[in-house]
Amino acid sequence: MNEKEYTMKEAMLFSQRIGQLSKALWKAVEKDWQLWIKPYDLNINEHHILWISYHLKGASISDVAKFGVMHVSTAFNFSKKLEERELLSFSKRDTDKRNTYVQLTEKGEKLMQEMIENYHETPHSVIDGSLQLRELYGKFPEFMDIMAVIRNIYGDDFMEIFEASFKNIENRFSEENHVIVHQESQQ
Amino acid sequence: MNEKEYTMKEAMLFSQRIGQLSKALWKAVEKDWQLWIKPYDLNINEHHILWISYHLKGASISDVAKFGVMHVSTAFNFSKKLEERELLSFSKRDTDKRNTYVQLTEKGEKLMQEMIENYHETPHSVIDGSLQLRELYGKFPEFMDIMAVIRNIYGDDFMEIFEASFKNIENRFSEENHVIVHQESQQ
Numbered sequence: 545m546n547e548k549e550y551t552m553k554e555a556m557l558f559s560q561r562i563g564q565l566s567k568a569l570w571k572a573v574e575k576d577w578q579l580w581i582k583p584y585d586l587n588i589n590e591h592h593i594l595w596i597s598y599h600l601k602g603a604s605i606s607d608v609a610k611f612g613v614m615h616v617s618t619a620f621n622f623s624k625k626l627e628e629r630e631l632l633s634f635s636k637r638d639t640d641k642r643n644t645y646v647q648l649t650e651k652g653e654k655l656m657q658e659m660i661e662n663y664h665e666t667p668h669s670v671i672d673g674s675l676q677l678r679e680l681y682g683k684f685p686e687f688m689d690i691m692a693v694i695r696n697i698y699g700d701d702f703m704e705i706f707e708a709s710f711k712n713i714e715n716r717f718s719e720e721n722h723v724i725v726h727q728e729s730q731q
Numbered sequence: 732m733n734e735k736e737y738t739m740k741e742a743m744l745f746s747q748r749i750g751q752l753s754k755a756l757w758k759a760v761e762k763d764w765q766l767w768i769k770p771y772d773l774n775i776n777e778h779h780i781l782w783i784s785y786h787l788k789g790a791s792i793s794d795v796a797k798f799g800v801m802h803v804s805t806a807f808n809f810s811k812k813l814e815e816r817e818l819l820s821f822s823k824r825d826t827d828k829r830n831t832y833v834q835l836t837e838k839g840e841k842l843m844q845e846m847i848e849n850y851h852e853t854p855h856s857v858i859d860g861s862l863q864l865r866e867l868y869g870k871f872p873e874f875m876d877i878m879a880v881i882r883n884i885y886g887d888d889f890m891e892i893f894e895a896s897f898k899n900i901e902n903r904f905s906e907e908n909h910v911i912v913h914q915e916s917q918q
Contacts, residue, residue: 717743
């Protein structure tokens with residue numbers, strides 16, 4: 545038995561901090577995301593499913609639901625709509641007959657590439673808001689304490705999908721290394 | 732002119748990290764929050780308005796909207812509903828005739844106290860998920876890098892309301908210091 549003690553005051557202060565900051569951060573991310581995907585007639589869930597399929601090079605519906613933090617039925621229904629638009633295809637795997645897998649079609653893959661190319665056509669407040677930290681640290685912040693909290697809540701398999709997506713980005717972008725120049729006027 | 736350079740790969744990695752973690756964290760906070768307020772027939776927006784009014788000891792509708800990260804019309808409409816339930820009252824201040832202010836009624840204040848007393852009747856995954864960091868740091872994590880990003884996005888006045896709410900919690904709970912014992916079975 546391991547006892548951990550904290551006061552109600554600590555709980556309230558922490559609850560206030562994490563509640564406010566997670567809401568504010570998510571609302572900023574959501575706004576950036578909506579502006580980015582607006583020209584493509586996709587909602588956030590649809591784009592998230594495409595994004596996960598792109599970065600995991602195909603994924604089971606249950607992995608899409610887990611990593612997308614959405615219900616399995618939501619993941620399934622929006623995947624169906626993406627299939628109708630010929631952006632995604634369904635399949636079964638011989639090694640795992642119970643699960644349904646989705647992967648991007650050629651059209652879906654092309655769309656993802658195009659959206660990445662147009663990433664900087666819309667504002668990304670969370671990137672702009674992190675540039676000072678990037679300057680300070682020499683790289684974008686990694687938020688390791690938040691990552692630890694999320695690992696505790698969502699489990700190791702959630703983090704493994706996270707790592708897989710990072711590895712895919714590392715590989716996809718290793719050749720191409722063009723530099724984005726962000727200009728900011730200073731007084 | 733100050734130029735900051737980063738590659739598309741960096742942008743994608745960072746975007747993936749902050750997008751996934753902010754969604755996962757907010758969904759966990761939202762779930763905890765809903766379980767906590769469920770017995771009181773309030774939705775998250777309504778409770779957030781009461782919570783802000785409680786911690787700021789009254790607030791203008793525009794401060795409620797800003798700090799609650801909701802539209803002014805949402806803040807106003809839900810405040811009206813809370814007024815109908817006699818939990819909140821509207822007023823004007825002599826020093827600031829343009830803004831409408833809300834504050835908790837005695838009934839509203841009592842409800843907030845009761846909810847705080849019952850805080851540990853429901854699970855709080857973000858608190859449980861942070862206990863290891865609390866043990867490591869000797870206190871709950873403060874997520875200062877995320878706070879810096881939020882300051883850049885939402886501005887200094889957002890952070891001032893944040894600080895005011897912390898100060899209020901410090902004061903309200905300074906007398907009472909009862910300890911919550913969290914028991915966790917270990918193998």
